[in-house]
Amino acid sequence: MNCDSMNYPLYIRSVPTQGELKFHYTVHTSLDVVEEKISGVGKALADQRELYLGLLYPTEDYKVYGYVTNSKVKFVIVVDSSNTSLRDNEIRSMFRKLHNSFTDVMCNPFYNPGDPIQSKAFDSIVSTMMVQAF
Amino acid sequence: MEDGRMRVKCNFSGDQKFLENGRCVSKLESMGFRVGQGLIERFTKDTPRFKDELDVMKFICKDFWTSVFKKQIDNLRTNHQGIYVLQDNKFRLLTHLSAGKQYLEHAPKFLAFTCGLVRGALSNLGVKSIVTAEVSVMPACKFQVMIQKM
Numbered sequence: 570m571n572c573d574s575m576n577y578p579l580y581i582r583s584v585p586t587q588g589e590l591k592f593h594y595t596v597h598t599s600l601d602v603v604e605e606k607i608s609g610v611g612k613a614l615a616d617q618r619e620l621y622l623g624l625l626y627p628t629e630d631y632k633v634y635g636y637v638t639n640s641k642v643k644f645v646i647v648v649d650s651s652n653t654s655l656r657d658n659e660i661r662s663m664f665r666k667l668h669n670s671f672t673d674v675m676c677n678p679f680y681n682p683g684d685p686i687q688s689k690a691f692d693s694i695v696s697t698m699m700v701q702a703f
Numbered sequence: 704m705e706d707g708r709m710r711v712k713c714n715f716s717g718d719q720k721f722l723e724n725g726r727c728v729s730k731l732e733s734m735g736f737r738v739g740q741g742l743i744e745r746f747t748k749d750t751p752r753f754k755d756e757l758d759v760m761k762f763i764c765k766d767f768w769t770s771v772f773k774k775q776i777d778n779l780r781t782n783h784q785g786i787y788v789l790q791d792n793k794f795r796l797l798t799h800l801s802a803g804k805q806y807l808e809h810a811p812k813f814l815a816f817t818c819g820l821v822r823g824a825l826s827n828l829g830v831k832s833i834v835t836a837e838v839s840v841m842p843a844c845k846f847q848v849m850i851q852k853m
Contacts, residue, residue, distance in 0.1 A: 639747035640827040672748055676741040682827070 580686040580695075596645045599633045636664040642671065663698055670694040728815045735819020736826070743824040746770055756850065759828050760787050767824060785850035789821075790843065797842035810838040814846075821846060 636644040644667050648655060674680055674688045746767060753759050764776035768791075778790035796813045800806045814836035822834045831851040838844045 637752075638744075639750060639752060640744055641829050668748060672744045675744040678737070678741075682737075682740055 580691070592647055595633060595647055599635060599645055600643065634660050634664070636668070638668060638671075644668070644671075666694060666698060724812075728812060731812070731815035732819035732822075735816040735821075736823035737819075738816075739820040739823025739825075740827045742771070742820070743767070743827045747828070753828065756785075756830060757781070759825065759830055760789075760848070763821060763824060764789055771820070785852070787848040787850075789846040789848065791846070792843045794842050794844045797838070797844065800841060802841045807838060807841060810841065810844070811836065814838070814844060818846065821848065 632648045634646045634648070636646075638644075644664055646660065646663060648660075670691050671686075674686055674691050675682065677688065680686075680688070747762075750762070750766075753762065760779065760781070764779050768774065768776050772791075772795045774791075774793070774795070776789045777792045778788075780788045780790070794814075796817065797810060800810070800813075818834040818836050822832055825832045825834075825848070833849045833851065834846060835849075836844055836846045
């Protein structure tokens with residue numbers, strides 16, 4: 570899921586596809602933590618943040634990872650906590666791929682910044698990633 | 704795109720020609736804006752986060768200008784209150800025109816796209832601005848960036 574600088578969602582994808590609303594909520598609350606983290610930092614660090622929101626759901630735990638680009642676009646990945654096979658550097662490379670793909674979408678002259686992302690290339694990158702990871 | 708404006712410093716005979724020229728120049732500026740947005744996404748993909756506004760302007764003057772024009776901005780001045788003046792003494796798009804007064808009035812046409820480029824780049828970095836340009840002695844030109852408080 571990624572959001573632009575005004576925090577409107579530009580893209581959201583989940584596996585399995587039911588329960589998407591739940592993810593919308595998780596992501597929106599995580600955005601507050603992201604904002605807090607960006608404004609708090611005074612030095613030039615790598616633009617990646619990791620969030621852990623285990624307490625949000627008493628029944629199921631989710632791990633929420635965040636990433637913010639210099640152009641204020643936020644990427645959020647929500648992972649089921651029972652999935653312990655995903656390592657930190659795998660998440661990092663997922664964000665890297667997402668960022669690369671997003672840059673391509675941005676450079677597409679037919680794409681209007683701020684619109685929902687409808688690029689097939691972006692979709693396929695996300696699909697491949699989700700299949701590999703989950 | 705309605706918030707950016709390009710002030711054209713040139714004289715034209717006939718209002719019709721003036722209006723049409725104004726429309727073309729703002730179209731160029733808005734094209735530059737969109738390109739600037741895409742370019743900055745690519746250029747900042749691997750750079751660390753910017754500390755503040757001045758850091759952003761320095762990036763525009765060095766890395767951004769080098770990637771686009773193969774040279775850096777020669778001089779950056781600021782009043783520390785949101786106005787920056789970027790001076791390029793040998794602007795790439797003007798070096799092919801003969802130096803001197805002959806084409807001075809046509810120079811702004813070549814600057815419109817670049818003004819948009821800077822405005823678009825800044826906009827995607829979270830900085831809202833108005834960018835104007837002026838030429839006094841070819842091929843040197845100055846870009847003035849006025850930061851708008853959001």
